[in-house]
Amino acid sequence: MAEHPAYPVGLRLTGRRVVVLGGGQVAQRRLPALIAAGADVRLVSPEATPSVEAMADAGEITWERRGYADGDLADAWYALIATSDTEANERASAEAERHRVWCVRSDDADRATAWTPATGHSEGVTVAVLTTDAKGRDPRHTAAVRDAVVEGLRDGTLVAPHHRTRTAGVALVGGGPGDPDLITVRGRRLLAEADVVIADRLGPRDLLAELPPHVEVIDAAKIPYGRFMAQEAINNALIEHAKQGKSVVRLKGGDPYVFGRGMEEFQALAEAGIPCTVVPGISSSISVPGAAGIPVTHRGVAHEFTVVSGHVAPDDERSLVDWPSLAKLTGTLVILMGVDKIGRIAETLIAHGKSPDTPVALVQEGTTAAQRRVDATLATVADTVVAQEVRPPAVIVIGEVVAVGRPGTA
Template sequence: MPEHPAYPVGLRLTGRRTVVLGAGQVAQRRLPALLAAGADVLLISPSATPSVEAMAERGELRWERRRYAAGDLVDAWYALIATSDPEANAAASEEGERERVWCVRADDAEAASALTPATGRGAGVSVAVLSAELHDRDPRHTAAVRDAIVEGLRDGSVVARQYRSRTPGVALVGGGPGDPELITVRGRRLLAEADVVIADRLGPRDLLDELPPHVEVIDAAKIPYGRFMAQEAINNALIEHAKAGKAVVRLKGGDPFVFGRGMEEAQALAAAGISCTVVPGISSTISVPSAAGIPVTHRGVAHEFTVVSGHVAPDDERSLVDWKALAALRGTLVVLMGVDKIDRIAATLVDHGKPADTPVALVQEGTTATQRRVDATLATVADVVRTEQVKPPAVIVIGPVVRVGPDTLP
């Protein structure tokens, strides 16, 4: 008989009996997808890996602690045969053939009636890759093809036009600390699908160059009027473009809800009746110190870290920060937007009892090619900022973790 390629098909297993024989590494890898498909899973195996056992303990599947027995595949729709007993695998495969149950064999693909493709998800589709040659299967090749397609769909480098109408709306996307590779997969995909992008100056600017020519890019920093009116103008621009039927991305630095006015924009959109999706981003509060080799927590050094905004000085009546309480903490203090106020911040902390020799690190342009780190103490930081000409954006880290590094002895 000539060999023919496998016929690809998607099985709908919701609520349907699925038998898994064996609970080792193969089952551990395959079970999550079966459970996600809603399959009614019966696991038959005398033992299981800890991860598979945890699935049974959570009630995600039924587990019978025994070996395969004739009749186990009766009334099943699908079976995964993955025991360490070749004779049991062959017997189960023969039963599946008699009962007309699609069976996957982990030990012998050529003896199976079904094959498991290399699968992945991206951009709202499932990707399944099968080898065209059964006798010359190369799982690593099919997995690599799968990964390339899924990664392209996720990061927007593979873009396929959607023919169904999209629902207009706005996505508030956290772009991360600056390195374009640190945006989330979902954020990058939404950027690739956008009609309009309203971008912050602190967002990952390099990603804007990758957008198709038809995408309108609006620089939020150049929207006119004062600070308050600028935010109102941004809100109005989001609403205007969304009401025009456009898919709008508001690209922000860091995370939309960490000193990013993201909730103000979400509230404005809700008041206008416009759907809003929030995509969290990697906050500079932890990523920038990490990129500079500073752990915000470290065993035996700091058990907590606190993040505050320094855009308002401690002696300003508008300040909502309890600087006296912060000075009493023994952990790490991370200050954003505080470069031009660091002299008063440092003096206030010392006045409230923080030791003047407390280490301070300023990380400018964190995670980007121009990143630099400047170290000081609370007593010297004001002078160091002036002499070293530290400029925003910079993340300020205060506490003993500043002196912790890869070469520090435990």
Template sequence: MAEHPAYPVGLRLTGRRVVVLGGGQVAQRRLPALIAAGGAVVLISPEATPSVEAMADAGEITWERRRYAEGDLEDTWYALIATGDGEANARASAEAERHRVWCVRADDADQATAWTPATGHSEGVTVAVLTTDVKGRDPRHTAAIRDAVVEGLRDGTLVARHHRTRTPGVALVGGGPGDPDLITVRGRRLLAEADVVIADRLGPRDLLAELPPHVEVIDAAKIPYGRFMAQEAINNALIEHARQGKAVVRLKGGDPYVFGRGMEELHALAEAGITCTVVPGISSSVSVPGAAGIPVTHRGVAHEFTVVSGHVAPDDERSLVDWPSLAKLTGTLVVLMGVDKIDRIAETLVAHGRSPQTPVALVQEGTTAAQRRVDATLATVGETVRTEQVRPPAVIVIGEVVNVGPPAERTPTPSRPS
């Protein structure tokens, strides 16, 4: 038997008796998958780890608090033998052989009738890896292969395209703050499976270079009809390509719902009868300050943080921000899209009570190779932006948290050549 490789098969255990002997660490690792498979799991062991005991308390398994006895494997479909008693393991293994029960032995794989593969899961697919070298089994090697395959499926570097007829749909994917490694695993996988990608200027552009040649990439910043009609044009493009039966990804910077007009696009798709999946993204409001060594909250310094849009000035009638109330808060204020309005924002905050010496940090091109941090105060930030030539995209952090980072993490205002 040892000269032949194992035959791989998937066991359907729903409602079928599964016996686990031993309640230690092996059982703790294996039980969740057996429960998920729907097996009627019976644990036979005088003791169990706290996690295994919790499964019994929750009714997920039946626990018989005793040692193995002859006859325990009758009417059993699958058995896992994992006690610390070698003699009991051998007797149970012999019983499994007599009753033709597929049996895994944690202590002696050569005496087992079944082996447990290294398994992983990704979007409805189970990856199971077994070695074919029966004399040189290396669990660490099979686990490494499993991990590589699952990671590739999840992050899109290993692409297995669906060949079934797909329901037209769109995925609104938050691409994160700019670093291509900061997109979510699900977002990257959907991007790898896309037929059409409609990308924002602030999305992770490096990911577009990885797409296969057949993928159509549409630059949302250059869709026709001008700035006023840009959003309507984007909506129409999403609908048009989805109705053609294509997998469409709307790749947005940060998170789709943080000043990203994601809900507007979702509404347009819903009105057109197009299904839509929303994949959250890491918002630049938190990630960019963090990348620059600034926590938006810190014990004893800030118990709150507020994120606002600065794309219109405080004195603009279109502004929906209550700037006077924000000036009275003691926490952190994070301003997005406010570089060209920061002088008026700072003046308004100071006019309504915020100290002019309040620290301010501007983080330009956060999380990318071009990241740059410039520090100032509310009194000096307007002039600093001009003299240091700070340009969008930049996240502005206002509050005492600007100064709490360790010296190695803080970047002083860069000096410019005379």
């Protein structure tokens, strides 16, 4: 058998008996896929790892707490032999051969009748890679090939066009805080499949350069106090392009629902009868402080954090923020879109009881090559912003966690 390559096949195991011998690390890695396949999994092992035991406790598998006995494979369609008892493995392997049960052996692949491929998944496709040379099996190489194919499908660098008609619609994609590598896998894949991309200024712009030439890119940049595309116009553009049968991606910075007007766009699309998918993104409120070495929570320092929009001042009648209550909190305060209002914000917090010495950090262009961090206190932050010429976009962090993450501090 060793002279011939393995024949690849997909097993449909729903409701069919699968026997796993051994409850160690091999079983722990293989069981989730067998459970996901709907198999009737029977584990035979005197011991199991905590994770495997949890699967049994949850009723996902049936666990018989004993060693292998002849006859265990009689009703099986598929078997995984993964015990540390070589003699038991040999007997089980021989039983599998007698009963014509496809059998994987973790201890001796050459004695097995089946091999487990390196597998990965991408949008309804399972990629399975096997070594064709039976004498020179290299699991690390097959895993590397698997990873390369799956990653290429996910990020669009490996193009596999759909030949069936796709359903037109809109995806509201959170692009993350700025670094193009921080967009989600799903978001990047949807970008690669888009016909039209309507992008914000604060979205990861580098991703637009990767789009194929036929993709139409519409600039929906909202530059502070400059030119902007009205929200109604954005909504209309999303609807019109989707009605033309196109796949549309609305690429937004951070997360669509964190000060991103994502729900307004979702509601407009719903009213127009346009299907919409929401793809969450990494919010700058936690990722940018993290990139600057600031944890928004820290044991013994902050047990909560609050995210606030600072685009209107505390004394502005449009403000919906309860600034006096925020001043009384002992946790972390993260302010977005508040650079030009930080002076009045700081004054308000101090006036309602916040210590003027409370540490403040401003992180400009977070997660990008232009990132910089400027430290101050509530008492000095207004002058510091002017002196250091801090400009949007910048995330402002107020609280003792700033000192925790400050260079040179414990």
